[in-house]
Amino acid sequence: MSELRKTPLHEFNVANEARMVDFAGWSMPVQYQSIIEEHKATRFSASLFDVSHMGEASIEGPEAAAFLDSVLTNDASSMEIGQAMYSLMCYEHGGVVDDLLVYRIAEEEFLLCLNASNTDKDVAWLSGNQGSFDVDISDVSDSFSLLALQGPETMKILKNLTTMNLEDLGYYRFQGSDVAGVSCLVCRTGYTGELGVEVFVAPNDAESLARSILAAGEPYGVKLAGLGARDSLRLEAGYALYGHEISETISPVQAKLMWAVKLKKEANFIGKKAIRDEKEAGPKRRIVFFKTGGRPIVRAGTPVLASNRDVGTVVSGAFSPILNEAIGSAIVESIHEDARLSVDMRGSDLLLIPTKPPFVELNP
Amino acid sequence: MNLPEDRKYTKDHEWLKVLGNDEALLGITDFAQQSLGDITYVEIPIDGDSFEAGASFGVVESVKAASDLYMPVDAEIVEGNQNLEDAPEVVNQSPFDDGWIAKVKLTDPSQLETLMDAASYAEIAKE
Numbered sequence: 001m002s003e004l005r006k007t008p009l010h011e012f013n014v015a016n017e018a019r020m021v022d023f024a025g026w027s028m029p030v031q032y033q034s035i036i037e038e039h040k041a042t043r044f045s046a047s048l049f050d051v052s053h054m055g056e057a058s059i060e061g062p063e064a065a066a067f068l069d070s071v072l073t074n075d076a077s078s079m080e081i082g083q084a085m086y087s088l089m090c091y092e093h094g095g096v097v098d099d100l101l102v103y104r105i106a107e108e109e110f111l112l113c114l115n116a117s118n119t120d121k122d123v124a125w126l127s128g129n130q131g132s133f134d135v136d137i138s139d140v141s142d143s144f145s146l147l148a149l150q151g152p153e154t155m156k157i158l159k160n161l162t163t164m165n166l167e168d169l170g171y172y173r174f175q176g177s178d179v180a181g182v183s184c185l186v187c188r189t190g191y192t193g194e195l196g197v198e199v200f201v202a203p204n205d206a207e208s209l210a211r212s213i214l215a216a217g218e219p220y221g222v223k224l225a226g227l228g229a230r231d232s233l234r235l236e237a238g239y240a241l242y243g244h245e246i247s248e249t250i251s252p253v254q255a256k257l258m259w260a261v262k263l264k265k266e267a268n269f270i271g272k273k274a275i276r277d278e279k280e281a282g283p284k285r286r287i288v289f290f291k292t293g294g295r296p297i298v299r300a301g302t303p304v305l306a307s308n309r310d311v312g313t314v315v316s317g318a319f320s321p322i323l324n325e326a327i328g329s330a331i332v333e334s335i336h337e338d339a340r341l342s343v344d345m346r347g348s349d350l351l352l353i354p355t356k357p358p359f360v361e362l363n364p
Numbered sequence: 365m366n367l368p369e370d371r372k373y374t375k376d377h378e379w380l381k382v383l384g385n386d387e388a389l390l391g392i393t394d395f396a397q398q399s400l401g402d403i404t405y406v407e408i409p410i411d412g413d414s415f416e417a418g419a420s421f422g423v424v425e426s427v428k429a430a431s432d433l434y435m436p437v438d439a440e441i442v443e444g445n446q447n448l449e450d451a452p453e454v455v456n457q458s459p460f461d462d463g464w465i466a467k468v469k470l471t472d473p474s475q476l477e478t479l480m481d482a483a484s485y486a487e488i489a490k491e
Contacts, residue, residue, distance in 0.1 A: 019401075035427045036402045036453070228401070228427060295405035295452070296425060319404040319427055326404075346407075346423065 007052035008145050008203040016224055024117035026053040029226040036321040038225035039232050042192050046151030047225035048213055055119025056144045057112040061135035064108050069267035071129050074260050079104040084172045084189050086260050088252050090271030094278055095248040098122050115242045145206035150196030153220040160216040180212030193237030193362035232318040238357020244315045245287050245329055253278045255287045285333050290352035292326040298343050304330045306339040322360045366394050368460050372476055373485030374436045386473055391464040395489040400426035403452045408444035409466050436479055438471035
């Protein structure tokens with residue numbers, strides 16, 4: 001096995017007593033002190049995440065927008081400069097290559113933010129589908145670190161560090177700016193459902209920026225948070241995670257992500273026909289979210305039962321520190337979606353309570 | 365490492381403190397709670413149930429994983445720590461005291477000889 005990659009904050013994370021784990025080939029902080037406390041800090045004050053493992057690709061050229069419209073499900077050419085957008089990238093059969101954020105930097109320049117585990121695959125997929133589009137595709141992951149500051153106190157903390165007009169920064173908008181003397185791209189995006197920003201920064205500046213944010217955030221109770229809290233926060237928010245609610249075999253129709261699929265856009269994007277056909281026929285299985293009413297966590301991979309028959313599989317399971325109960329999601333045969341669903345929990349039948357996400361009130 | 369001298373330890377990272385009258389308290393060690401991370405659920409054993417040494421008598425579940433609890437010696441449950449039902453995090457906060465999991469009646473106190481003292485356990489709980 002090759003050596004794990006380290007983010008520019010590695011020494012900083014270790015010095016802050018992070019528990020490091022192997023995640024998608026990276027050594028990443030899963031928690032600093034307590035996943036539950038980090039989760040609550042994000043909901044009630046603010047927390048800072050090192051998500052520098054995320055990949056970035058640059059798409060630049062006269063036909064950049066047209067190219068993206070041919071490979072992405074969402075509508076890139078309609079984006080304004082300074083706007084961010086969630087999209088899926090699909091296979092011809094409708095399965096998902098990856099989900100990603102698109103940032104329109106300039107008329108002919110876009111930045112994609114990709115899942116770490118998929119970055120190599122994504123860049124190869126984009127290049128393999130370039131065809132005759134006049135566009136340069138490059139993996140620029142090594143040029144960026146990514147810090148996420150998330151939580152209701154985010155703007156109060158940032159105000160101490162930048163002269164940029166934060167009130168004017170709308171949801172899913174971004175601006176190049178100077179924060180704590182560091183040049184960066186401040187984006188009002190996130191993966192927690194809370195008010196927050198994600199900040200792209202040069203790797204050499206990442207630690208200095210993180211220290212400045214922590215110092216400015218101290219009066220507001222900011223905490224460092226790891227991937228453990230990031231996962232329970234995104235599940236509470238009902239956000240999909242690649243490899244769980246979406247994958248090569250779980251399509252946007254099944255994942256109920258059709259809001260990010262523009263079937264009406266002109267471009268004949270990869271997967272359009274398969275997705276339209278599946279939508280019209282009705283998907284054979286769907287993602288459902290559930291509460292449990294209790295503390296035991298239903299883990300991913302657990303079979304879902306209806307009338308003693310195996311009708312699906314749990315794809316995500318976590319403890320919600322806000323609801324104080326276990327929550328999760330499962331892929332279930334559509335004809336059983338409204339049936340009484342349960343799982344076997346160490347020998348006893350545990351009822352799953354279907355719940356429309358988000359599980360908590362979000363204020364992004 | 366915080367390891368009270370007044371009790372016995374197992375390779376499964378549990379402790380047992382003899383109270384007299386052949387009764388004992390059982391819990392998991394500080395090393396165990398740290399390894400598990402935030403504990404979100406403890407399946408508390410039912411009073412009166414009997415277990416042989418090595419049998420699973422409950423479950424401790426953290427955000428990361430569920431782990432079986434193994435009975436260190438033959439014993440019968442006198443009572444489970446009911447406080448853990450709503451506050452399992454007490455096992456993280458106080459693994460050797462308030463976070464005890466069960467009080468048991470020892471079937472054969474001579475079996476205590478098979479368990480480790482603090483010094484021996486410290487050797488296997490080194491990271």
